[in-house]
Amino acid sequence: MKRKNGKFGGRQESPRRESKPAGVAEGVVSANRAGFGFVRVEGMEEAVFLPPPQMAGVMHGDRVRVSVERGRDGRYSGKLEKILEHATKAFVGTLEVHGRTAFVTAADRRIGMRCLVPPHDLAEGRHGDWVIAAVTRYAGQGASPQARVVKRLDPEKPVELACEAAIARFDLPQEFSAEAVREAQSYGSQVDPAEAAKRVDLRNLPLVTIDGEDAKDFDDAVYAEPHPKGFRVIVAIADVSYYVRRGTALDASARERGTSVYFPTRVIPMLPFELSNVLCSLQPHVDRLCFAADMIVSKTGILLETSCYPAVMRSACRLTYTKAFAALFEENPVVRAELGELTDKLLPLLDVYRALLKARHKRGALEFDAPEAEFDIDPTGRIQRVYLYERNEAHKLIEECMILANVAVARALESRGVGTLYRVHGKPDERKIKLLLETLNALGVAAELPQDVTPRDFRAITDRFPDDEQRPFLESLVVRSMMQAVYQPENIGHFGLALGYYAHFTSPIRRYPDLVVHRTLRALISASDSYGQRYDGAQLALAGAELTQLEKRA
8 A cells, every 4th residue: 555645545543633632741952042942751742832921931842740741622722840961061152241240142032041251250341342152050049040150152154153153052061081091191102012913914905994084983994806706895994992891980971971972163072182193193204003794795885794803003094085086086196196006005995885875776775966065265354255165976875885884794793692782773653654645745855665664765755856956955855754763772774875784884983883883893803802792782772872972962
């Protein structure tokens, strides 16, 4: 049976209303600038409406307890019982100074804060200044909220202003503890020769990194060669698990952050500079510790064999996507001459990429490749130009190699029954599919989806508009109908990639879930490996939930 234009064939049934009884519930507030809000409660499909009188003292993102009532129209409304946790610890706002009285008003109206600033907390702020303010007292029991000025901002630098606003709003940690920095510095800037001697030596293989123009943290390198069964592909990943060890200050700070956060003009890294940009970064022509996924792939892009092991490597070259594209896909003679003998050693990667693309297409994985907005920012912090940046084939080559390694590691761990964090993407739910079909129908796009929907079915919709200017918009509608990918110990596959096994292994410099996967992989390879770790189900479930939330924050 198929769905057509948002309906199922056959007799139509009225949708059943949410059966959750009214009572007390806890959830997170999504505030509206008009003064009302909604509480999103886990397990309830519909959010609970909070009218303006119930939003007194409540800010966007706060966790609250509400008593819930269901109206005659079937919708939920709530009465505030208690604010359990304030989400806003600091914010960007404007300062008002009138004699010895000063206030700071949040720029984000959803926060809805106007705080008194005592004279000793002004930090030389003046009337009209843009500032970062830290909340020192929340409103309640007749007391007005208070704040102190942390930093004055330059309104002539809108990019920096936006960055600071995001950092304050999401309470992003910027400084590492002194102990974490000391631990990072204790490793020095060079690989320990004794540790290198214990590992598989890949230094004679021409592994290369291919990254963006401005990248500093190179956490993956690739190599390929012909093999009787097809190809041998090695994806070498920075061995962060050797340096960031359980129970250390480094581990605590990395877990707290969960991920690196990237802004147009700066990065808030998950690891201190000494590791992220130096000792863990796979820089060219220097020894680096890595974790290798050594794979045999058929000529049709099927993963046949996998071997994972700690290794030592020496990157042969730091390539950018632009240079790799010119050398491999455009056959640019100038770039190829610059690379010299390395060019021929890179060519097998092209054959691997084509094979992996065939396999991707055959399994029907989703493919969305809309260009992204990029900014040209001058030295003064002003935006000079906004343009659309499109990924080239070199981006996709690396993406396919990383997906291959992620699949190989996930499959190895599951086959041996070792618990880990999977990156899972569930099937879209019925409600979202129905809404998608109704929206497409309203736009004049006739579409239908089978009841047991697959990624290929969604691709069939967008593939009807290969060069149409509406395709990016249609793709965005399909994306909105999808579930969010999450981290969890239960493997349910990855719907969007049409894969039965998937875990994040390839970016441990900037993602903590990858570090968890590295540790579980080490525990699988050797029970005596002191850098490995076997997590129980409860530990993985908690880590998955927390790290998914930290990813959303970033």
